[in-house]
Amino acid sequence: MTTTTDRPTATGTAEPSGRAALAGTGTLIRFVLRRDRVRIPVWIVALTISTVSTAAGFPDLYKTAADRQSRAELMDSPAATAMSGPGFGLDDYTFGAMLSNEMLGFVAIFVALMSVLLVTRHTRAEEESGRAELVRANVVGRHAHSAAALTVVIGTNLLLGALIAASLAGSGIESIDGVGSAAFGFGLAGVGIVFTGIALVAAQITENTRGASGMGAAAIGVAFVLRAVGDIGSGALSWLSPIGWAQRMRPYVDERWWPLALMLVVGGALIVTALVLSTRRDVGLGLRHQRPGPASAKPSLGTPLGLAFRLQRANLIGWCIGLFLFGAMYGSILSDVEEFVSDNEAVRDMVSNIGGETAIDSFLTLIISMLAIVSTIYGILAVQRLRGEETTGRAEPVLATAVPRARLAGGHVTVALAGGALVLLAGGAGLAISGGASTGDAGITGDIIAAVLVNIPALWISTGLAVALFGLAPRALAFAWAVLVYALVVSMLGGLLQFPDWMSNLSPFGHVPGIPAEEFTITPVVVLTAITAGLVWTGIDAFRRRDLTTN
Amino acid sequence: MTTAIDVTGVVKTFGPVRALDGLDLNVATGEVHGFLGPNGAGKSTTIRVLLGLLRADSGTASLLGGDPWNEAVELHRRLAYVPGDVNLWPNLTGGEAIDLLGRLRGGLDPQRRADLLERFSLDPSKKGRTYSKGNRQKVALVAALAADVELLILDEPTSGLDPLMEAVFTECISEFMAEGRTVLLSSHILAEVEKLCDRVSIIREGRVVESGTLDDLRHLTRTSVVTETDREPAGLADLPGVHEVVVNGNRTEFEVDTDHMDAALRHISGLGVRSLISQPPTLEELFMRHYGDELEANGAGRHATAGNGQGAGDHA
Known part of the structure; x- marks a missing residue:
């Protein structure tokens, strides 16, 4: 791999026969299963249990048909639609319809995430680390790595779908029948297979694992936003989203199966595309080639902060653009939101009951809270980058210069905190600009800016927690994701499962004043900021005292 | 004769593993000190303790007259370090990495930097992820050698370099030494140590088992x-x-x-x-004396190893 041609000359002229290209696949499948003998069962069991236990809770939470129907009325709002699904079966809101409308999209996000992470882990990560080169030097075909990863991940999705379908069908909950459960379970598997294909394509395009899983995650975000925007508006955009396709199988309402076929066809097409792309590049490299860079460093690259910013710059810009677009897509439907409400007297009453002055206010509160939760991902990733610098040994030569530990960590933490805020501001800007254009009311800009600002301390909490873990227990850094997942569960499922107040209070976002729907209060903002400061100080101080660990 | 590095009885454990087990190491100012040992003997751990990256469990260590853990930042202005396994930032060029490390230490000599790039024939405009192992090593070497420091700490600095570049390295170290500075050179390549070093310490299983000038050690063999x-x-x-x-x-x-x-x-x-x-006894033989039993345990005969330094070097 020391020499690189622009384009492998073998392409198209001496393609190995199909069997040769797959040589060694069986062994690699066993190898993948061996490496993930804990990881895959954990994903399957966790997703099955959370789905089935949610459904199992319904009969207690919604004892009568009238209870369910009032939930249905609540769901018939733009904000609820943005978070859950297109609302099939709201007229007769059975437990099945409820599960399908409010849970399917949520679980689909995690199934997609599972597929993206597993595919990236067994393809691009192997190549980036150089392990694939070691393996490919044996009797292993060109497509064997991809084929093994695909077999395992698609198998995992099918198993997960079958297990969810069987557990739901066997749960004995009223209206949760076999056919609907099959549509629910295999709809999820279909989403997983489409994202398996997307992740495999992404793994061909970029050279690094972070880039590949980042593209996959961005695709999940786009899929979720497309279906949200589509479901509130005309519904056309929902047909561009794999999550929308699964919801349009209408499990437990009026099942249809052709969206599943659509998912399989699209997934298959993506996989074929990826395999073709993979023959057009060299092992270890991506389709995008590296260009030479500057022979000497700019003056800004001379401090730990400058280094941290430089390392995270590309990522930060990508996140800002992504959140800006998300915000803009939600903003573009603000006029639909107004229409949605004025058409529906019941909703109008209900919205004024929650305390918001207008439907738009409560919608904005909700969307900005979602943007803030998504922005926390950036903050945690930025702290993980600092840990990556340590474990790869790149922090070592830096710390062997006149840089104190606190300044090295401080540089990355500054970028994580400021970057997280900036990413959310970009989302707010997108929302304000396109929302102002859509409603013709530029006055919402002030509300949006205020709402973004009060959410920043809440999004900092998980960054702070990540910093504290980095200092105190760096191997447990991944637990910082727990705050994010918890906040997501509380905000997306808290209403459906009627979580008690203390559960929502455990999420940092539970304390944010709900501007513009609610009044501003200063106390939570100050307290959240103080907690973040304490966590950051604890983490950096602990890092100064501990050994540097290098892999 | 002043002391650049003075380590006494340092112990460092990682869980059940005793990486350093009462290590003593003494490096005088102005000498090139060879730090020899096989993989896993504790060379890199010793260096990380000296750099304040790891904290010793017990024992004392002093570096350029200061405490390596508490005075790390001040001491680091006066030394440069080349890690054994150089890992560069994938999206920074080699030139950027060199400048960055130089500035973080407090500046580097641009003339020297240009001169070293030339001598090591290193292209500074390539991104970190595209460098081969040898070229990554050169980036770290240029960054360290372009610095105006009293002490160089080199952890197997020539791994991955071709013989031509090894010669350039030897030349550069000789020039560096001519200005009266100190080098700690960790290595398992005996020829390199023999060529460059005034004194040698042999480390094994976390302890220094032999230390002295090459002449001193030759008396032992x-x-x-x-x-x-x-x-x-x-x-x-x-x-x-x-x-x-x-x-x-x-x-x-x-x-x-x-x-x-x-x-x-x-x-x-x-x-x-x-x-x-x-x-005359070669360093290889000296080395064999301390690792001979290990080789014997691995099935290589004593006679064969005593006569075949090259093979033994590979083995160690």
């Missing part, structure tokens, strides 16, 4: 002698300090402890010497 004599050397094998005597007609091969060289040569000179080849 044997010289091999091949001689042709008129008469057969009867009684040679009975002399103290003479080993491995092989008589083949007029030709005799034997090894002799350096301390007993004189007596052995007196004995031979009485036999009518026609030719005599004497080979």
